[in-house]
Amino acid sequence: MFKDSLRARLLLPVLALGLAAVIATAAALAFIEANRVRTEAQASIDSQTTGLKSLFGVTHSIMLERVHSAMRLLRQEGEEQGAPSPGQPISVGSREANDLVLGGKPQGNSFQLVDNVTSIMGGTATLFSTTGDDFVRVSTNVKKDNGMRAIGTVLDPHGPVIGEIRQGRSFYGVVDILGSPYVTGYEPIYDHANPKPIGIWYVGYKTDLEPLDKVISNSHVLESGFVALLDSKGTLRFHSKTGATVDPAVMTKIVQEQPSDWTVQKSDVPDWGFTLVAAYPNSDINSVIVRQTLWIALLGLLICLLLLGLQYVLIQSRVLQPIQRLTEVADALSMGKLNNIIEEVKLKDEIGTLAKAIARLSNSVRLAMERLSKR
Template sequence: MLRHSLRVRLLLPVLALVLVVVAALTIILAVTEANRVRANAGRVIDGQTVALQSLFAVTRSVMLDRVHSSMRLLRHEADRVGTTSVGPQIRIDGRLTNDLLFGGVPQANNYTLVDSVTSIAEGTATIFSRAGDDFVRIATNVKKDDGSRAVGTVLDPQGQAIAQIRKAQSFYGVVDILGNPYVTGYEPIFAGLDDQHPVGIWYVGYKTDLQALNQVVSDSHVLESGFIAVFDGKDKLRFQSKTGATIDPKEVERVVREMPQDWVVTQQEVPGWGFNLIAAYPKSDVNRVILRQSLWIGGIGLMVCALLLGLQWSLIMNRVLRPIQRLTAVAEELSVGKWNHTIVEADLKDEIGKLARAISRLSYSVRVAMERLSKQR
């Protein structure tokens, strides 16, 4: 039977060994590839986030320089008008507050000063007046969504700026103004010799032009389905990747909000902006790469296995089986009285050569014995 065949018994251990080696190599290389893919994803994320952080930092630095210049200009123009004093209570856009006087000139609904500054330095400018714990815009060229001036609106009572102003300190940084990020400067306005209780606020700021940042984020992605996203301080999605498989804003928000177990999600704060920079990719992306690489490695391994088996088969046939088959034929002929054979395998130096020489001696002994027997007859 086939299972008792010498060729099968010789090839099976080789086949088993090769398959074990192929399987082990496939597993080792798959694990190595998985680590490489994860490390590569980490490097991609690091590279993209570092680039974005640098772009945010440069944008903030350049715009803050403009803010400082505009603030100096605003205060210089106000000093030219005259000293600051608190005016009578007024109602501005339905809100009750105190007017501010510069050199005796009321500033409520007076846009001369703020517009003159922005006509030179661009950006936006505002004069706030204190109303209890709030600060109300009494003169501004910050616009609402409908295009009207935002007079009568209050400074965000939960923001970073008002916390510093209440401590009679200035604030420079990025804040949300009516739903849009601005690089801003806020400095307290004092009346008379009291420098501890602000009666208002000087403000200048520039609406952030983040088109370059938006373009960089839009063009970025991680692996096949991952994404880069930027959320503001109110968890509003500002920018996101638009080149990978995950481009639906709702899906991006879901992943960031829920942080599912089948996703790898990293986040870091953008210093000075109050933004969060998110990088995420599904673990299935890594698994797909691992599966493809494992199949490729396994396929190559099977090809190598087939080649090795073919080579082993050829060696076994030429070096073992054919000589044994010829020696077997000689032995069978000897058993029926045929002894005139030329056994070429006798010249071999291995075990088959020893067997061939033994059969050759046996053939010679049988021939001599048969010749003596014939003579005796």
């Protein structure tokens, strides 16, 4: 049987060693491949995050410069009208608020000043009036969703601006206004009789994030990962629209729950209050590793089979065929056939040594037979 043959004894150890080498190589390369895929995924995340932050930074810098210019114009035109002072209670929108007076001219429900500024500088402008603990928009061209001026609405009591104004400090930065991000400037308005602000000068520009939206929409990580942008309230604003994961509800759930089978990385966007999120399922890396390992294993197995085939040819031609011929000579010798030509005596290996021994045996038998025949 094959398993008991010399061929099997010679080939099976080679096959075992080859398979062991393939398995060891596949395992080592799989480990290296896993590290490579993770490194490339992290490099992709870092590259996309850095690029997006750079775009945000440039956008913020350009728009903030416009905000400072618009604020200078608003204050200049307001101060030209005269000194500010608190006015009588008036009805603005759906609520009562104190009027704001500039040089004796009431500003509540009057939009000439704010519209003049924005006609020159663009953007939006507002005059807030202090009413109790609130700052109420009494003159503005900020629009609500229905297209109406947002008079009567109040400055966010929980936002970053109100604390600065109450401390008598100006605020410049990104603020959510009625659900949209604005790059803004707020400066307190004082009169000579009150140590606390009687109102606020405001200018701001609604951010045009369409270019950023396009960049994020075309971004993703590995096959099923995504890139997303959350605003200061944790609301998903922009997200990947390529790759396997594009459902905003799924993305929001992953960001909030951060499941163990996902890698989720968050980074803050300076000056914006936004958060960039990059996430990918660990199965993406595992699938790449499995594919690469299978290719490596198949290639290794092919090489192993080629080496085994080469080994088989060498064993057959250099070992088994000479042994077979020597076996035939030995059989012939046992049957009294003494005139055999043994080519293997020319070999300089163990088979050649065996062939020489058989040749000497054949010669000895022949001589013995000749002596017996002469008696």
